[in-house]
Amino acid sequence: MGRTVRHLFIAGCVLLWLIPLYLLVVNALTPAAEYTGKxxxxxxxxxxxxxLRTAWNVAGIGDSFQASLLYAVVCGLAAVLIAAMAAFAVVVLPIPRPAFWFWLIYSGTLFPLQMFLAPLFGLYADANxxxxxxxxxxxxxxxxVPFAFFLIRNQMTTMPPELTEAALIDGASFRRIFWRIHxxxxxxxxxxxxxxxxxxxWNDLLLGITLSRSPDVQPVMAALTTLNNAYSSTGPPVILAGALIVSAPTLLLFLVFRGLFLRGVTASAR
Known part of the structure; x- marks a missing residue:
């Protein structure tokens, strides 16, 4: 009985997720001139x-798509690299008060982003x-960085310290231990x-609309809101086609690397 209820609950959740997706695809297929408004x-x-062509070229989603791809790939890689180095320092290096440094870095996830918008806007305006x-x-x-640091640090604490000790005995430097072992x-x-x-x-909207306005600088989520305002006369089909474009990269990323993602999350949760 309990398993049946659990399966029904999961099926209901999946259905609630699939219905909006179904409506998105069906209405994105509709010719804009024939859309009835419902x-x-x-x-x-x-x-x-x-x-899709109207959303990409005419409405300018293409420029923002390329900008967001640059931000997501470069900033994601940079954040992971910095977070891995910080986690290595907190877990492996003999630094004083490692718990203090952990909480100092992790505190970046504890404060709402909205409280930084006003000082960030002023700082960015002054610094061009x-x-x-x-x-x-x-x-x-x-x-x-802070959330990536949290995930990586959790996994790094599961690695046996004997690996580092053996490498140090063999004369390896901490830099070599980081790159060749960890x-x-x-x-x-x-x-x-x-x-x-x-x-x-990729999904950020708040920073995008606060710190940018040009189509070739704005992230794609901010451009999608502009599309909703500027092209509302064309009807929802063009806007929904833009939403399909925006949704594709993250969906493909999870589908292609879902096995690696699950192994990484499982390792970080131990």
Whole structure:
């Protein structure tokens, strides 16, 4: 009985997730000129290619898509690398008060992002970083470090200290121990942290609309809100086609690397 209820609950959750996705796809297929103003539950035409072309080229999603891809990949990799080095320092290096440094770095996840927006906007305006790709890359990388640090540090604490001790006895430096021992053994955890940070940066809206305005600088989520305002006269099909474009990278990333992601999350949760 308990297993049946659990399966029914899971099936209900899956159905609640699939219904909006179904409506998204069906209405993105509808020709914009034939849209009635109400959500369609059945396919009324097939004009997806034209809707995608309008969203990508005419509405400018393409420029923001490329910008977001740059932010998500570069900032995700930078954050994971910095977080791995910080975790190595806290767990392996003989630094004083490692718990203090752990909480200092991890505290970056404890405060709401909204409280930083006003000082960030003023700082970026004074430093000429507002509406620049460099400015967004700096804040995205810094924002992504604390949670990546938490994941990687948790996995690193499960590694036996005898590995480091044996390497030190053999004359290896801490730099060599990090790159030759810890990084290869933590590939799954590093990959999971990167997927998390890629998704977080890709899905960001708040920083994007606060610190940028140009189409070639704005992240894709901010551009999608602009598409909703500027192209509302074309009807939802074009906007929904833009939503399909925006959803594709993270969906593909999870589908392709789901096995590596699950192994990394499992290792970090031990």
């Amino acid at each position: 959500p369609e539950w059945t396919v009324q035409g097939f004009d997806l290619v034209e809707n 970083l507002y509406d620049t790709r460099l400015g967004l890359m700096l804040i995205y990388a810094a924002w992504a 990084v290869p053994l933590m590939k799954a955890g590093l990959a999971a942290a990167f997927i998390f940070q890629f998704t977080a940066v």
